[in-house]
Amino acid sequence: MKTRTLGKDFTVSAIGLGCMGMSHGYGQPRDKKEMTELLAQAVDFGYTFFDTAEVYGTPEDPHANETLLGEALKSFRNRIQIGTKFGIHFDMSSPATNKPIVPDARPETIRQSVEDSLKRLQTDHIDIYYQPRQDPAVPVEEVAGVMADLIQEGKILHWGLSEVDADTLRRAHAVCPVTAVQNRYSMMARWYEPMFPVLEELQVGLVAFSPMANGLLTARYDSHSHFEAGSDYRSVMPQFQKDGMEKNQELLQWIRELARLKGATPAQISLAWMICKKPWIVPIPGTTNVGRMKENGAAADIVLTADEVQRIDDTLDQLDMSDVFGGSPTVKD
Numbered sequence: 001m002k003t004r005t006l007g008k009d010f011t012v013s014a015i016g017l018g019c020m021g022m023s024h025g026y027g028q029p030r031d032k033k034e035m036t037e038l039l040a041q042a043v044d045f046g047y048t049f050f051d052t053a054e055v056y057g058t059p060e061d062p063h064a065n066e067t068l069l070g071e072a073l074k075s076f077r078n079r080i081q082i083g084t085k086f087g088i089h090f091d092m093s094s095p096a097t098n099k100p101i102v103p104d105a106r107p108e109t110i111r112q113s114v115e116d117s118l119k120r121l122q123t124d125h126i127d128i129y130y131q132p133r134q135d136p137a138v139p140v141e142e143v144a145g146v147m148a149d150l151i152q153e154g155k156i157l158h159w160g161l162s163e164v165d166a167d168t169l170r171r172a173h174a175v176c177p178v179t180a181v182q183n184r185y186s187m188m189a190r191w192y193e194p195m196f197p198v199l200e201e202l203q204v205g206l207v208a209f210s211p212m213a214n215g216l217l218t219a220r221y222d223s224h225s226h227f228e229a230g231s232d233y234r235s236v237m238p239q240f241q242k243d244g245m246e247k248n249q250e251l252l253q254w255i256r257e258l259a260r261l262k263g264a265t266p267a268q269i270s271l272a273w274m275i276c277k278k279p280w281i282v283p284i285p286g287t288t289n290v291g292r293m294k295e296n297g298a299a300a301d302i303v304l305t306a307d308e309v310q311r312i313d314d315t316l317d318q319l320d321m322s323d324v325f326g327g328s329p330t331v332k333d
């Protein structure tokens with residue numbers, strides 16, 4: 001697969017693999033043996049960039065995803081990059097399907113998290129370490145200071161922030177240069193586009209999470225699709241509700257037609273659109289299926305001209321579509 005450089009020198013596959021859904025958030029965790037095989041096949045296909053977090057798991061096995069990746073990827077470790085995240089946990093006592101996020105970015109918590117993640121990932125370094133949400137009790141400058149120390153110690157090579165705005169990014173970057181932000185970005189979630197000039201100015205990459213709007217943009221789901229309440233966040237996401245689905249029909253029909261004209265699939269078009277927009281955007285689509293992993297990875301080869309990207313943006317500006325999931329609430333206990 002083609003590669004891209006995030007920040008000044010962090011080279012990764014042009015499309016990364018989002019691993020969350022293997023263990024968290026999209027129904028019951030998938031079979032470990034199957035996911036281990038999928039991860040090996042992803043490396044074989046050319047993916048080098050794998051995304052996880054210490055909190056991707058279940059109440060019974062809260063760190064399952066890091067453990068899975070550690071085991072599955074250890075024999076490829078010297079030719080892949082792993083991104084993981086610290087500084088939050090889910091409020092598992094909540095009855096909500098999308099559990100509230102509780103931030104905790106105290107330096108002592110981060111220190112413990114990094115050691116635990118290194119152990120689970122069976123590695124001596126994390127390629128990129130993200131703070132996923134801001135902790136109102138800990139200024140980002142203090143977190144950046146801890147990141148500088150971890151880089152100095154060789155425990156992490158790069159760091160980033162997720163769901164971060166331009167001002168917070170600037171403050172963090174001034175203390176310890178940030179390599180990438182990991183923000184929600186898709187044809188349905190374009191609210192970070194005004195931040196692009198700042199990313200360009202600071203030479204910070206964008207790792208786009210939920211790049212297919214949690215799967216909606218693949219045009220695979222309809223109003224009959226069933227998502228398990230309690231374990232599958234899609235059961236409460238606005239784009240998958242009956243009225244949301246109805247509202248999104250025009251969008252999905254348009255993506256199908258675009259895909260047909262390009263000899264591609266809707267999933268591939270939704271990824272190619274952002275890759276062709278900026279050379280420093282790397283989407284991390286999630287999948288638990290080998291065929292779809294390959295389909296998504298092949299989007300790295302689809303070329304859309306600047307005119308085509310602009311025409312897609314113009315159409316997206318006009319199209320009526322439902323709200324899209326914007327993340328679980330963040331609460332400070």
Ligand SMILES: NC(=O)c1ccc[n+]([C@@H]2O[C@H](COP(=O)([O-])OP(=O)(O)OC[C@H]3O[C@@H](n4cnc5c(N)ncnc54)[C@H](OP(=O)(O)O)[C@@H]3O)[C@@H](O)[C@H]2O)c1
Binds near residue numbers: 021163211268284286
């Ligand atoms: N920083 C953060 O706060 C944050 C939040 C959420 C996610 N993330 C990261 O971003 C990654 C990706 O986001 P995401 O998984 O939420 O959303 P996504 O990549 O937009 O969509 C994933 C969903 O689409 C389906 N899918 C994938 N490829 C497909 C294809 N070619 N055709 C049809 N269906 C397809 C998958 O189902 P199958 O498994 O059945 O293929 C899965 O349910 C996560 O894995 C995680 O690593 C980060």
